[in-house]
Amino acid sequence: MSRLGELEAAIVRALWERDHPAGVPELHENLRPEQCVTAPGLQRALKNLHRAGLLARRRSCGTYVYWPTVSRAELRDLLISQVLGTARADHRYTLTCVKRIID
Template sequence: MNGGVRVGGGVRGFGELEVVVMDRLWDREGTSTVREVFEDLRQAREIAYTTVMSTMDNLHRKGWLSRKKQGKAFLYWPALTREQYGAQLMRDALDAGGNPSLVLSHFLEQMSEEEAATLRRLAAQEEAG
């Protein structure tokens, strides 16, 4: 996978429809066409095919979606997993939040015991190589 989608020095969040499209694509296995995402979305909302097509094209131009041509259509898939996207957002927050040590300290204060235990386990694994 790619090392991270960076826009203007940081991860750029999604617009409202972009979030919905990315969620649909993350929930799918493999690739999807605009038509498949459109059919899925129109079950829950009134939306135009061209709106979905433009949104997916924009997400591709921003680096969030990869695509390849198949016949007359494109097959799309997320450039990052949902978890990699979350990690990029966390990295961005750490970079933008002022003193990284204080940001991390405040973050740790907000963690549950289970989350803190997971973090300790992952840190130990990372240290062990």
């Protein structure tokens, strides 16, 4: 995954806050209304996060449930290294991106 967008960040945060795996219906309820995400859009984002190795999944009652495979610290370190690789000159941008993800 080349970039973690706001929706993907919101999904990972929502899964960190849960104590068990969640599927699309549960996550759709947990995301803020201003995300304005459709169920297919959420499924696409979950699939992308899974492909990137940030989420694991298994089938449960005919649908996938997801959980994070990385801790907040691991994701922070990954994002810092990615952002530094693409935006070395603008440290404020880097700090803003990382803060948005981990807060």
